[in-house]
Amino acid sequence: MNHFVYEIPTKVYFGENQLVNLGEELRKYGKKVLLTYGGGSIKKIGLYDKVVEEIKKAGLELFELSGIDPNPRVASVNAGAEICKKEGIEVLLAVGGGSVLDCTKFIAAANYYEGDAWDILLGKVDVKKCLPIVTVLTLSATGSEMDNGGVISNPDTQDKIGMGFPAMLPKVSFLDPTLTYTVNGFQTACGAADMLNHILEVYFNMEQDLYMLDTVMEGLMRTIIKYAPIAMKEPENYEARANLMWTSSWAINGFIDGGKSQAWSCHPIEHELSAIYDITHGLGLAILTPRWLEYTLDEATVSKFYQFGTNVFDIDRNLAPMEVAKKSIEKMSEFLFETLELQSTLTEISIDDTNFEIMAEKACQNDVIPGFKPLTKQDIINIYRMCL
Amino acid sequence: MNHFVYEIPTKVYFGENQLVNLGEELRKYGKKVLLTYGGGSIKKIGLYDKVVEEIKKAGLELFELSGIDPNPRVASVNAGAEICKKEGIEVLLAVGGGSVLDCTKFIAAANYYEGDAWDILLGKVDVKKCLPIVTVLTLSATGSEMDNGGVISNPDTQDKIGMGFPAMLPKVSFLDPTLTYTVNGFQTACGAADMLNHILEVYFNMEQDLYMLDTVMEGLMRTIIKYAPIAMKEPENYEARANLMWTSSWAINGFIDGGKSQAWSCHPIEHELSAIYDITHGLGLAILTPRWLEYTLDEATVSKFYQFGTNVFDIDRNLAPMEVAKKSIEKMSEFLFETLELQSTLTEISIDDTNFEIMAEKACQNDVIPGFKPLTKQDIINIYRMCL
Numbered sequence: 001m002n003h004f005v006y007e008i009p010t011k012v013y014f015g016e017n018q019l020v021n022l023g024e025e026l027r028k029y030g031k032k033v034l035l036t037y038g039g040g041s042i043k044k045i046g047l048y049d050k051v052v053e054e055i056k057k058a059g060l061e062l063f064e065l066s067g068i069d070p071n072p073r074v075a076s077v078n079a080g081a082e083i084c085k086k087e088g089i090e091v092l093l094a095v096g097g098g099s100v101l102d103c104t105k106f107i108a109a110a111n112y113y114e115g116d117a118w119d120i121l122l123g124k125v126d127v128k129k130c131l132p133i134v135t136v137l138t139l140s141a142t143g144s145e146m147d148n149g150g151v152i153s154n155p156d157t158q159d160k161i162g163m164g165f166p167a168m169l170p171k172v173s174f175l176d177p178t179l180t181y182t183v184n185g186f187q188t189a190c191g192a193a194d195m196l197n198h199i200l201e202v203y204f205n206m207e208q209d210l211y212m213l214d215t216v217m218e219g220l221m222r223t224i225i226k227y228a229p230i231a232m233k234e235p236e237n238y239e240a241r242a243n244l245m246w247t248s249s250w251a252i253n254g255f256i257d258g259g260k261s262q263a264w265s266c267h268p269i270e271h272e273l274s275a276i277y278d279i280t281h282g283l284g285l286a287i288l289t290p291r292w293l294e295y296t297l298d299e300a301t302v303s304k305f306y307q308f309g310t311n312v313f314d315i316d317r318n319l320a321p322m323e324v325a326k327k328s329i330e331k332m333s334e335f336l337f338e339t340l341e342l343q344s345t346l347t348e349i350s351i352d353d354t355n356f357e358i359m360a361e362k363a364c365q366n367d368v369i370p371g372f373k374p375l376t377k378q379d380i381i382n383i384y385r386m387c388l
Numbered sequence: 389m390n391h392f393v394y395e396i397p398t399k400v401y402f403g404e405n406q407l408v409n410l411g412e413e414l415r416k417y418g419k420k421v422l423l424t425y426g427g428g429s430i431k432k433i434g435l436y437d438k439v440v441e442e443i444k445k446a447g448l449e450l451f452e453l454s455g456i457d458p459n460p461r462v463a464s465v466n467a468g469a470e471i472c473k474k475e476g477i478e479v480l481l482a483v484g485g486g487s488v489l490d491c492t493k494f495i496a497a498a499n500y501y502e503g504d505a506w507d508i509l510l511g512k513v514d515v516k517k518c519l520p521i522v523t524v525l526t527l528s529a530t531g532s533e534m535d536n537g538g539v540i541s542n543p544d545t546q547d548k549i550g551m552g553f554p555a556m557l558p559k560v561s562f563l564d565p566t567l568t569y570t571v572n573g574f575q576t577a578c579g580a581a582d583m584l585n586h587i588l589e590v591y592f593n594m595e596q597d598l599y600m601l602d603t604v605m606e607g608l609m610r611t612i613i614k615y616a617p618i619a620m621k622e623p624e625n626y627e628a629r630a631n632l633m634w635t636s637s638w639a640i641n642g643f644i645d646g647g648k649s650q651a652w653s654c655h656p657i658e659h660e661l662s663a664i665y666d667i668t669h670g671l672g673l674a675i676l677t678p679r680w681l682e683y684t685l686d687e688a689t690v691s692k693f694y695q696f697g698t699n700v701f702d703i704d705r706n707l708a709p710m711e712v713a714k715k716s717i718e719k720m721s722e723f724l725f726e727t728l729e730l731q732s733t734l735t736e737i738s739i740d741d742t743n744f745e746i747m748a749e750k751a752c753q754n755d756v757i758p759g760f761k762p763l764t765k766q767d768i769i770n771i772y773r774m775c776l
Contacts, residue, residue: 002630003403008396015391015647212611212631212638219603226599242390243600246646250600258634259403 002210004259007166010146014175014246016238019050019136022093023058025172029132030090034063034083036104037095038070042138045182051095051136063087065107068096071153071160071274071281072103077117080107084131094135094170098142098194101135102150105168108133120163121152127165136174139183140244141191141282143198143252145173153275159362160275162267175249177241185232189340190282192228192244196221197285198251201264204296204304204372210258217256218311223247225312229339265371266292269380272359277351286342287349290333291386296373297325305329346387356384390598392647395554398534402563402634404626407438407524410481411446413560417520418478422451422471424492425483426458430526433570439483439524451475453495456484459541459548459662459669460491465505468495472519482523482558486530486582489523490538493556496521508551509540515553524562527571528632529579529670531586531640533561541663547750548663550655563637565629573620577728578670580616580632584609585673586639589652592684592692592760598646605644606699611635613700617727653759654680657768660747665739674730675737678721679774684761685713693717734775744772 013021026033033055042048055062065080083089084107094104108130110117119125137145144150149164183191203217223243230240250256269292270284297305302321309315309328319327337344346352360380369375375383401409414421421443430436443450453468471477472495482492496518498505507513525533532538537552571579591605611631618628638644657680658672685693690709697703697716707715725732734740748768757763763771 003406006400006402012394014394018391210631210634211614211627212608212635215607215610216604219607220600222603223600239599243598246598247600 002259008253010170011172012175016176016178018174018176019054022054026060026091026093026134027058032061032088032090033093034065034089035093035095036065036068036080036100038068038100042095047179063089068100068103070099071278072099074118074152074154076103077106077110077152081110081117084111089131092131092133094133097139098144101144104133105150106152109168118154121161127167130167133170134172135170138179139191140180140248141194143248145170146249146253158276160271175245177238177245180241180245181236188228188231189342190280192224192340193286193336193342194282195248195251196224197266197289201266202256202260205260205262206372207260207262213256213258220247220251221312225335263369263371265369265375268363268369269383272363276355279349283342286336287346287387290329291383293329293332295383301373356381390647396641398558399560400563404564404566406562406564407442410442414448414479414481414522415446420449420476420478421481422453422477423481423483424453424456424468424488426456426488430483435483435567451477456488456491458487459666460487462506462540462542464491465494465498465540469498469505472499477519480519480521482521485527486532489532492521493538494540497556506542509549515555518555521558522560523558526567527579528568528636529582531636533558534637534641546663548659563633565626565633568629568633569624576616576619577730578668580612580728581674581724581730582670583636583639584612585654585677589654590644590648593648593650594760595648595650601644601646608635608639609700613723651757651759653757653763656751656757657771660751664743667737671730674724675734675775678717679771681717681720683771689761744769
């Protein structure tokens, strides 16, 4: 029980104006920097200029890859790797949210691989070496700034695959909460739903728990529930943005796992949704989460729900466990769909049952998701149907 | 607010039988290993043989420094540094509790210094480089396994000084909860009191909080309160030992600070007690803690006590804040002196007021401890008196 190796050497600069340290950190890894970013929002908020200024001040040579999409494509990974090889890039600087960071991780790996980067996602390549990665985070959600994994989409095959290697862990991440002030309400809500789900995937787990980590997870969930609505109403509330930002990192950097090896459930089920319909990952998770909880609640799992309901939502401890469990799912739905104002059904976002069969098949890889409650293809179809 | 750099690259092997990885880890840093330990309890529990076997298996050359005392002396640091220099030691292996680990950290630093190691404690040396340190922990208490500080005593001057440098952070720490099965009830209790106080020193703080970290601290405190009594009654309860062990690391590795720079209060006040009377650090803290809390409680600080009492001890939220605050201190006393069965006064451990003046002077360095509530020399004397 509880055997694990803990190793998270990422250096984090947290707080406002920490970017003054960017040049010095980059210079530790080399002179030729590839700056990667998305659709240009970093230009609108003045962050691009700031970053370029720091790079120039440090006397580094700048190269760029822009246009990385949400649900980033393998084409961007290949394009980035090509620049790296051609220009002899020594360090990658990812500026953006989880999509940009994830894409950059695979560019870092693909620099040392001669074939199509998709092979890395397919598990055909044992990634031992990566270019060093520095990140500047602009969205609190995926936790990619402090973990070693990422998710890449392949529109040709309608696949979306997550994969991770220790070598892909960022060396340095800059977390400046003020850089998330311009994140709109919807994206703030989706980010909160994403973080919450990262924690739930570990918390709702039948493997032996380290109680200490349960208390940490409950605290992180309460933090999200407290501050996400504040950040939506007051986008420039530093306290709210700071709490969400640091929570996003700790929701998935590995600390809370404590050696649990059990598979995640909601994430693979969601990946099929965003792979085909290109929806925001956090929205897909929000719609799925309460249904997944409802589907997995039974006499064998009710004690975990009781713990969750009483410790996270302060539901009365004197109620019967099953009543607490059901109330906790209601509370979760209320939070996601009323407080965070996210759409609550697949129907609302124009997704019908057309692809449920094929998505379920892919999600469980024609087998069973061996998570909190093992889910067969039919179980997954049932959960999708509950979301209509 | 909340500016900080987070960087804790220590690799932790957690769980039973992880020592099979010891040889491989040591070999990364060199061939000549100095094994440091205390009075020989590691021989009684068979750990010495196990460690030596792993070192031999890895083909490494073994040197030894034994006899490191609780409240470790600067003489041991100098003795260790001498062996390092003479034998060309490449890596240090500390096997023991906080005293052995602390002493080893300063040996690692003193290897690169030509004078008396006490100069390092006096702040006369800017430590930039240390020999790499690997630790095997046998006591859950000080958190030295994952932080970069240590405390050393100088019996000649009756001084006890804490100091830290990033270079002193252990590279690798082995945390096997079963290695604490033989820790007796008193030492288990003192370890719990030490950890609790590490958290309280940060939690009771007037600097702006990151709520997320408060929830983590409250969870860690609840973990200690839940499991310390279990570990005392059932010394071989893995769950209890595991929770205490991992909590000890996170109580002081820097994560919970979140950029707070405010000075600690109880620790410097206690250090003077154990410097002169050579008592167990955790026991000194246990006696001081409730008095320090009582002394610092007022209208300006009551809100923090309310948060503490309701979230850690589940005191009724509907009571008046001052009532909750007072009850929380009572609960803390009950936990330390009844549940953990620790002595509750200085008188009980044969300490009278003879040295209060000089101890208070040293504790505040003839100035003020600028902590939660700033404490003058007279305040510190008052707190000592409350402990009689």
